[in-house]
Amino acid sequence: MGIFDTIFGRNVNIDPESKKELENWNDIVYTRKDLDMDDPVQRREYINSCLQQMEEAAAELDALEMEYNDVTSHLRDMEEIDALPPEQRAEINTCAARILESQEQQEKYNKRKNRMSETDYERMERLENEAPSGIKKLTEAESYQKKIKNDLKRLDGEHEAYMFREEDLEKSIDVSHKLIVVVGVALVLAIIALLVLQYGLKLNVIYGYMVAILLAGIAVTLLYVQGTNATVEMKGVRKSISRLIMLQNQVKIRYVNNTNLIDYLCLKYGVNNAKELISLYDRYLEEKKERALVEDARKLLDTNQKDLVYMLRHYRVKDPDIWLRQVEALLDHNEEVEIRHSLNVQRSNLRKRMEYNRDIVAGNAKSEIEDMARQYPEYTQEILDMVSRYEDKYPGV
Numbered sequence: 001m002g003i004f005d006t007i008f009g010r011n012v013n014i015d016p017e018s019k020k021e022l023e024n025w026n027d028i029v030y031t032r033k034d035l036d037m038d039d040p041v042q043r044r045e046y047i048n049s050c051l052q053q054m055e056e057a058a059a060e061l062d063a064l065e066m067e068y069n070d071v072t073s074h075l076r077d078m079e080e081i082d083a084l085p086p087e088q089r090a091e092i093n094t095c096a097a098r099i100l101e102s103q104e105q106q107e108k109y110n111k112r113k114n115r116m117s118e119t120d121y122e123r124m125e126r127l128e129n130e131a132p133s134g135i136k137k138l139t140e141a142e143s144y145q146k147k148i149k150n151d152l153k154r155l156d157g158e159h160e161a162y163m164f165r166e167e168d169l170e171k172s173i174d175v176s177h178k179l180i181v182v183v184g185v186a187l188v189l190a191i192i193a194l195l196v197l198q199y200g201l202k203l204n205v206i207y208g209y210m211v212a213i214l215l216a217g218i219a220v221t222l223l224y225v226q227g228t229n230a231t232v233e234m235k236g237v238r239k240s241i242s243r244l245i246m247l248q249n250q251v252k253i254r255y256v257n258n259t260n261l262i263d264y265l266c267l268k269y270g271v272n273n274a275k276e277l278i279s280l281y282d283r284y285l286e287e288k289k290e291r292a293l294v295e296d297a298r299k300l301l302d303t304n305q306k307d308l309v310y311m312l313r314h315y316r317v318k319d320p321d322i323w324l325r326q327v328e329a330l331l332d333h334n335e336e337v338e339i340r341h342s343l344n345v346q347r348s349n350l351r352k353r354m355e356y357n358r359d360i361v362a363g364n365a366k367s368e369i370e371d372m373a374r375q376y377p378e379y380t381q382e383i384l385d386m387v388s389r390y391e392d393k394y395p396g397v
Contacts, residue, residue, distance in 0.1 A: 034238040037376055042239070047372070047386050049246040050365040053253060057357035057365075060257055064357070068350045075343050077317045078329075078336065084315055092311055096330040099304045106297035116283045123270055124284040126325045131269070131281045138265045138274040141258055148255045155248050162241045169234045176227035180220055187216040253361055260353050267349065 036042050081092070116124075124131060190212040194205045271277045292298075305324045312320030323329075329336040369387065373380045 034242045037372075037379065042242075043379065043382075044386065045243070046246065047369060047383060049250070050369050051386065053250065053365045054362045056250075056253055056257075057361040060357045061354055064350050064354050068347060068354065071343050071347045071350065073318055074322065075340065075347070077319055077322075078340055078343075080315065080317055081312070081323075081330070088311075088315060092308065092315075093331060095304060095308045095311060096327045099301060099308060099324075099327050100331070102297065102301040102304055106301060108297075116280070116287055120270075120280060121284060121287055122325060124280060125288075126322065127269060128284070131277070131284075134265055134269055135274060135277055135281060138262065138269075138277055141262045141265070142274050145255075145258050145262060148251060148258060151251050152248070152255060155244060155251060159241065159244050159248065162237055162244065166234065166237050166241070169230045169237065172230045173227050173234070176223045176230065180223050180227075183216050183219045183223070187212060190216075256356070257353075260356075264346075264349055264353070268346065 035046055081089070084092070127134065191209070194208045194212065197203045197208070198205045265277075266272055269277050269280070271280060308323065308327070309320045312323060317323070326335070326339055329339050369383060373383045
C-alpha cells in the first residue's frame with residue numbers, strides 16, 4: 001500500500017473562548033509564496049514537511065481503524081441476533097428473562113444506598129477493561145492539549161511579530177529609496193545655486209562644490225547601506241515566516257487529532273473530562289466491591305449467564321460476553337435501538353476522523369506535492385525520489 005493509498009474530519013465541540021483560535025488552528029495552510037524552489041534546502045524541507053504530515057495521518061488511521069473494526073463487530077453481533085429464527089430467538093429471550101429475574105432477586109438482598117446510578121454502573125461495567133487505559137489516555141490528552149495550545153499561541157505570536165517586522169522593513173526600504181531621491185534633488189539644486197554664485201557673482205565656490213558632493217555622497221551611502229541591510233533582513237524574515245507556517249501546520253494537525261481524541265473519549269465514557277472519569281471509575285470499583293457480597297444470588301445469575309453465552313456463541317455471535325452486560329437489549333427493543341444508536345454514533349465519529357486524516361491532512365499534502373511536480377517539472381524526478389524513499393522507509397504508510 002503506497003503513501004498515497006493509505007491515508008478524518010469531525011465537528012469539534014468548542015467553547016466560546018477558544019472558538020477563534022480553533023477556527024485558525026483547524027486550517028492547514030500551504031504557501032510557496034516566499035519559498036525559493038531553486039534552493040535545494042528549502043525545497044526538500046517543504047516536501048519533507050508534506051510527507052511528515054502524511055506519515056502522521058497514516059499512524060492516526062491505523063489506530064482509528066482498530067477502534068472502528070471493534071465497534072463494527074459489535075453492530076454485526078446485533079445483526080446476527082436479530083436475524084435468528086423465532087425458535088432460537090425465543091430460547092435466548094427465555095434465558096435473558098431468567099437473568100433479569102435473578103438480578104431482581106439479588107436486589108432484594110441488596111438493601112443499601114447505591115453509590116452510583118444503574119445507568120452509570122452498566123456503562124462502566126461494559127467499559128471496565130478499557131477504563132484504566134481510557135483514564136490514562138484522557139489525562140495525557142488533556143495535558144498534551146494544554147501544551148499544544150501554548151505552542152500554537154507562541155507560534156501565532158511569533159508569526160504576528162514577523163509580519164509586523166516585515167511591514168516595518170518594507171516601509172524602511174521605501175523611505176530609504178525616497179530619501180536617496182531627495183538627496184539627489186538637493187544636490188542638483190545646490191550645484192545650480194553654486195553655479196549662479198560662481199558665474200553670476202564671480203565668487204570662488206570650489207569648496208562649496210566639494211562640501212555639497214561630500215555631504216550628498218555620505219547621505220546616499222548611509223541610505224544605501226540602510227536599504228541594503230533592510231533588504232537582507234527582509235529575506236531572512238520571509239524565510240522564517242515560511243518555515244513558521246510549516247511548523248504551524250504540523251502543530252495544527254496534532255491539535256485537531258488530540259481534540260478529536262478528547263471528544264471521542266468523553267463521548268465514549270459519558271463524561272466531560274478526565275477528572276469526572278476518574279471519579280466515575282472509583283465509584284464503580286466501590287459499587288462492584290459491595291455487590292460482590294451478595295454471593296448466593298450471584299451464583300444463580302452466573303449460571304444463567306453461562307447459558308446465554310453458550311447459546312450466543314453457538315449462534316455465531318463473535319463477542320457474546322458483552323451481552324451479559326446489556327441483557328435488556330435482548331428483550332427491550334428500545335434498549336437495543338439505544339445501544340445500536342450509541343455504536344453508530346461512535347462509528348460515525350471514527351469515520352469522520354478517518355476522513356479528516358485521509359482527505360484533509362494526507363489528501364491536501366498529496367495534492368501539494370503533485371502540484372509542485374507539475375509546476376516545477378525540472379524537479380519532478382527529485383520529488384518522486386523523495387516520495388519513493390519515504391515509501392521504502394514507511395512501507396505500511
